[in-house]
Amino acid sequence: MNDLKTVYISEWSKLSAEELRKKYNLRQLVNSDFKLINEIENKLKIRQLSNGIEIESNSYVGVVKLNNFQIIISPKITNFNLAKMIAFAYDLESIEILNELNELATDKANISDIISLIFLKETENIFYQGLRKRYQEKEEDIASCRGKINFNKLAKNSSSSVTLPCRYQELTVDIEENQIVLAALRLLLANTNNRKLKKKLNILFSKIKIEVSLKPLSNQLLTKGLNNNDRLNNSYKNLFRLVELLLRKEDFNLLGEQDNDFPGFLLDMNLLFERFLKKYFKSKLSPGVKVKAQKSLKNKFRSDKLSYNLIPDYQFFEDRKLVRIADAKYKNYEQKKVSVSDLYQLTAYALANKGKINQVYLFYPGSKIESKTFSLNNLAREIKVEVIVQGLNIEKLLDEMENKDFNLNIFN
Incomplete structure (x- = not known):
């Protein structure tokens, strides 16, 4: 699997059958x-056509391995900025890896x-500071007494064995925290392409x-590892965040069975973008503005027996009063028309409030900061809704995240 032919494609793009034949000799x-x-x-989307294979990507980036070739889907932003984006989104700022991306062939990673x-x-x-240890209870038959003798087991033993069934405490590194780390290393080994990085992972x-x-x-x-969380294993905090990220079905989608080599490793950039913006807003909004993410609006869609919550990505409050609502959409709105369904969704949010x-x-992610405003007027009820579709440059937002003196005010 390591020597598979590799096809490279960026997000929101298409490789035609002709391109795949000429560049990769794939038919x-x-x-x-x-x-x-x-x-x-x-x-x-991977399609078999009469004249060859066609591949079309959307908001997912990562790698998918087929029998005769693998596909690497890259985001529009650089791998360096993708690493920064993940670090900010998952509170991993303390991990000093960003300057070490030169270990990879960054254009191919x-x-x-x-x-x-x-x-x-x-x-x-x-590992080099020393894996966390903890006392674990063990029970085994040994020649000399250790800990407590299990007299119940001893009474049932009719053999002439010279060993004693003992129960004792042993200080060991074979605990859940380290088992989680080892299992995650195996998972990543199966999905890492870079030979130098794969070798280092395998050694560890x-x-x-x-x-x-x-x-x-x-x-x-x-869960078992998190339940053991205490002052002594605080050093595992960042690792556990990464493992949570790997296991979260809605973020990373691992394809295939966990005991086999993984045929794919995909990240939905839409969800990463949404989580990153939440962190960005919380750190950069003016002090008087608060943001709540993924919270239900007070009004709901109702029928006789059912009700449906309306849950925007973000709600902004000033003096505890809801003043703005927003959604994050990782869509290519610089080159495509804004979806009518998205406009409907945002309009429903605006109307589903007791306040005005x-x-x-x-x-949405854009190469430059620009906005388009869509207005809806209902003169009979004196209601006007403006949906402001605003492009945000991720690289610029990352720079602003690192600028401690910068405060955002999106309400200007």
């Missing part, structure tokens, strides 16, 4: 590819390489595996 999918293609059709590098650097810090994985049990990475295992909200925002 035909194999039958076993179609199951995976059907599973990911809302993330990446995929999202799993970037996450792997972040995870590697943080795990190395923990092999060292930790000597003393730590390899368990499947799961939400249950992570006549301006709602739709934020």
Whole structure:
């Protein structure tokens, strides 16, 4: 799988059958590819046409591995800025990896390489300082007494064995926290393309595996590790955030069974953009403005037995009064018309309030800061709604995140 031919495509773009034939000499999918293609059709479209293969991307970036080739989908922003965006969105500012991206062929790296590098650097810090240890209860038959003898087991044992069944406490690194780290390293190893990075991950994985049990990475295992959280394992905090990010189905979508080599590793940029903007607003809004994310509006759609919440991405408050509503849409609105369904959605938000909200925002990623205003007038009821569709330059926002003196005021 490591020597697969690699096809590169950027988000929101298409590679024609002619391009794939000329540049990559690809003409035909194999039958076993179609199951995976059907599973990911809302993330990446791969079509077999009479004249060859066609690939069309949308808001997902990452890698998908087919039988004869792999596809790497890159975002419009650089990998350096993508790493910064992830770090800000998931409170990983303390991880000092951003200047180490030169270890990768950054124009060829995929999202799993970037996450792997972040995870590697943080795990190395923990490993070389010493893995967390904790006393664990063990029970086994041993020749000399240790801890407490299990007399119930001893009474049931009719053999002439010279061992004693003992229960004792042992200080060990084979605990949930380290099992989570080891399981995540295995996952990332299966999805990392960069040879140098893969070698480093494998060395660290092999060292930790000597003393730590390899368990499947799961939400249950992570929950156990989080329940053990105390002052002594604060150093695992960033790693656990990354594992949460890997396990969150709505953020990273791992394709295939966890015990096999992974045929794909995809990140929905729409959800990353939404989470990043929440952090951006909270850190950069004027002190008198507060933002709440993913909270229901007070009014709902109702029927006799059912009700449906209206949940915008962001609600802005001044003096505890709701003054603006906004949604984040990771769409290519610089080159495409604004979706009517998005305008309907934002208009519903504006009208679903006891107070008067006549301006709602739709934020999308753009190469420059620009806005378009769509107005809806209902003269009979004296209602006017303005949907302000505003492009935000991610690179500029990242610079502003690092500028401690900058405060945003989107209401000007």
